[in-house]
Amino acid sequence: MHHPHHDAVVTLMRRVAAEIVLPRFRNLAADEIEEKAADDMVTVADRESEAALTAGLAALDPGIRVVGEEAVAADASLVDGIEHGRVWIIDPIDGTNNYASGIATFGIMIALVEDGETQAGWILDPVADRLCHAVRGGGAYIDGVRVQARPSGGERPSAVLATYYMSEVEIAALYARAERAFTVAPMPRCAAEQYPRLVLGTNDVALFQKTLPWDHAPGSLFLREAGGVVRWPDGEDYHVGDQRRGMLAAASPALWDQAAKLLFG
Template sequence: MTQPPHHDAVTSLMRQVARDIVLPRFRNLATDDVEEKAPDDLVTIADRESEDALTAGLSMLDPDARVIGEEACAADVSLLDGIDRGQVWIIDPIDGTNNFAAGKSPFGIMIALVEDGVTQAGWILDPVSGRLCHAAIGNGAYVDSRRVVTRPSEGVLPTAAIATYFLGAERQADLKSRADGKFSLVAIPRCAAEQYPRLVLGINDIALFEKTLPWDHAAGALFVSEAGGVVRRPDGTDYRVGDTRRGMIGAASPRLWDDAARILFG
């Protein structure tokens, strides 16, 4: 296995933050440790402390690379300017914060290393199980030290996890009508750090995302692609950091992606 630059240091940093910051706060949050950034969008003290620690650690690895975290961008959206130029570390300090704040899994820590809008390496850590999904461009996808490739789920119909809670009622109804009899709709985990591994591990075949913020998707899209899956915009263009459009389809194979695009958007 060829490791991406800084792999061991990034992995060690993520596990340390999970152990020392995230897990001690899990199911141990006071009322004033949780805030609502926007309707149905929470942030906790653990998100902020995790991002601070990850930012400090990544900054030491490569002083020439910018570090952009979700919570820093929530405070100053201008940090996203030029995210597709040069080398950038992108941090999601706790993905699935609503789950974390409710005291349930899944949630995860996600880091991506991006150069000129193209993700070079990505890491997704499940703090509870310790599972580390990671990939480097051109070098395959791994769960811990085991190389993985996508495989279909075992259902009669392909399983599709469709995030509809950001969509209007008319579009929700349209998607469900289009999927009826063609896909088996399953609940989404409300956590990209779990949804992307599900596309690789034979749990889900298709995932439809509406919001495509970089910290939610840079690492996961690379992981799926390196495992043999496909992550593209509905018009067929590959996902790229810095593209601010909404809507994306992830699939466990090119054929499944083609079917999803035709059925859900055709």
């Protein structure tokens, strides 16, 4: 099942990957990378990617507003009302720190959100040329093949724990709780890679601290449509517009329950 705009969105993403994102990968001059905030990079490629994606999406349907990560960085008010009406949400390069460091773990992400619920999502890994997409009520797909989330199948399930904003004491306590039942795995520092890992059986659960809409709108739909869950500690499903910290994603409801008991119990 495809969204009516599917082919146009995919063509646009592939063009931006081929013309803007890949040519600049491992090819950025020092003055083309800047630090937006501590540990938060932006490059000329992020800006050019977002400009091209914004123009392309705006042309598809003038009734849908476009909100991009870098536009919001420049004008925070653009994110206001993101849970009302129809909105394209763009992450022009997710995993910019990786991209700027020459590490091939980054992606281009687009979500179409209506009244706070993601209706369709696309995640392109330009290096592997892997396209993950999902349609609300219509399934999750990798390169056009329908997928179901599968457990990692290891002796213990695999957990990835983001620890932004946490003190060393809090981090140590979190790891101690998780390690009672889970093997803690390294995080890719890239939602465009983390959500597919939860579907493909690389990781079973992931704890996120940053919950910005462009990082989570496409991936949360992709994981849910594959049979996983993305919820707040109180058990409420994630939806765009809510930016609490400490959100837990899991490959199945049972894995979520098991992890939530340990991490939040």
